[in-house]
Amino acid sequence: MSSETFNLDKEQLIQREFVQMESKLPKATYSSRQKLALTCRILFDNGHDSGLAGQITARGETSGTFLTQRLGFGFDEITAGNLLLVDEDLQVLEGEGMPNPANRFHSWVYRARPDVRCIIHTHALHAAALSMLETPLLVSHMDNCVLYDDVAFLPQWPGVPVGNEEGELIAAALGNKRALLLAHHGLLVACSSIEEACLIALAFERTARMQLLASAAGEIQPIDPALGKEAHDWILHGQRSASTFAYYARRSLRSGGDCLS
Template sequence: MKIQAKKHISQRLNQEMQSLNTGGWSDRQKLALACRILHEEGHWRGLAGQMTARVDGSSEMLTLGFGVGFDEARASRLARVDQDLRPLGNSVMPNPGVRFHAWIYAQRPEIQAIVHTHPPACAALSMTGEPLTVAHMDATPLFDDCAFLPEWPGLPIGDEEGRIIAAAMGDKHAILLANHGLLAAGRSIEEACMLAVWMEQAADMQLRARALGPVKAIDAALAQESRDFLRRPKVLELTFANFARRAVRADGGVLL
C-alpha cells in the first residue's frame, strides 16, 4: 500500500512540475551559467577544469577559451570548435584538455554536455584507490551510474587518454578518475552540471564519514528510487535553475 501511494504521489508531482518555469535560457547561456555554478561549488582549481556542450546534435562543441576560468564565463564569449578542436568563426583556441570530450561525444550520441574538473574532495578521494560510495540520500543521483578508472593514464590531451576514459566510462554518466578528478556526462547541460556538483558533495561526505569509520551504502532499491526521481529532466531543470539564479544575481553579465 505504501509503495503504491508513493508511486501515485511521484506521478502526480511529475505532472504538476511541468508547468513550473526554469529560466528559458539558450544553450550558450546555460553553459556559461553552469561554469559559474561549478566555480561557486569549488570546481575552480586552475585551468584544469573544462565544460563542453554539443552544438545542435553535431560533433561541434561549445566551451571556454583556453586561459578563461569558470568564473569568467559569458555566453557570448564561448568558443565553438570542431571535433579536432579547431576554432570556428571568430572563436579562440579551447583548452586542449577537451580533446577527450570529443571521444565521449563520438561514442555516446545521447550525451549533450560534459564536465571535467579536479575539485578538492573528488581529487582527494581519487588518491585513495577507493570508488565513490552512495551512502547518503544526496549521493543517490549517482547510484549505479558512476564508474571508476583505477589507474591514471597521464595528461588527457591526446587520443589515447580519450580512448581509455571513454572505455572505462562505458554507458555510465559519471566517473571518478584515479589520481585525477571527476568527469560527468549528461543528456543535457543541466544534468552534466548537477552530476558534477552532486559528485563533489558525495565525495566530501564520504571522506568525512571515512574519518569516523566504515561507510554504509544505501539499500540498492531505495537508492534507485531516489535516483530516478532526482534525475527526472524537470527536476534537473528546476535544480539547475535554482543554482543559476544565484549566478545571475551575482553577475548578470554571465548571460551576455
C-alpha cells in the same frame, strides 16, 4: 481534509508528483551558450575551480561540433559571448583564441555516447582528494542518490589527457554511466542536458566530501539498492533538474550577471 491521496501507493504518488512538476515548476529560457556560461559560474561558486584546469562542453547544432570555454579564462570569467565553437579536431569554428587541448577526450566521449549532450570535467577539491586514494565514489546518502549505480571508476592515471589513447581509455571506462571518477585526477560527468550535467557535477563533489568525512569517522554502510535506484530516478526527473538549475543560476547571477552577455 481531503483524503484522495491517502489510498495511493508510493509509485502512484511519485507519478502524480511528476505530473505536477511538469505543469507547476517554473521553466527557464536560457540559450545553450547561456546555460554553459551559467554552468561555469555555478561550478566556480561551488568549489570546482582549479585555475585553468577542467573543461565544460556542450554539443553544437551541427554534428561533430561542441561549445567550450576559451583556454586562458577561468570558470568565473566565462560568458556566453567568449565561448568557442570547435570541431572534433579542436579547430575553432567560431570565437577567438584556442580551446583546452584536453578537450580531445571529450570528442571521444561524444563519439561513443550519442545520448550525451554535455560533458563536465573538473578537479574539484574533495573529488580530486578522493581520487588520490584510488577508491571508487561511494553513494550512501539520500541527497547523493542522483549518482546511485551511475558512477564508473578509472583506477589508472593515463597522464595528461591530450592524446587519443587517453580519449579511448576514458570513453571506455565511462561506459553507459553518467559519471566517472578518474584516479589521481578528478571527476567527469556526461549527461543528456547541460542542466543535468551541472547538477550531477555538484552532487559528485558533495558526495566525495561526505565520503571523506564519513570514512574518517567509521565504516560507510551501504543503502538498499532498490531504494537507491528509486531516489536516483526521482532526483533525475527532467523538470526537477531544470528547476534546480534555475535556482543555482539565480544565485550565481546575483553576483555575476555579466556571464549571460
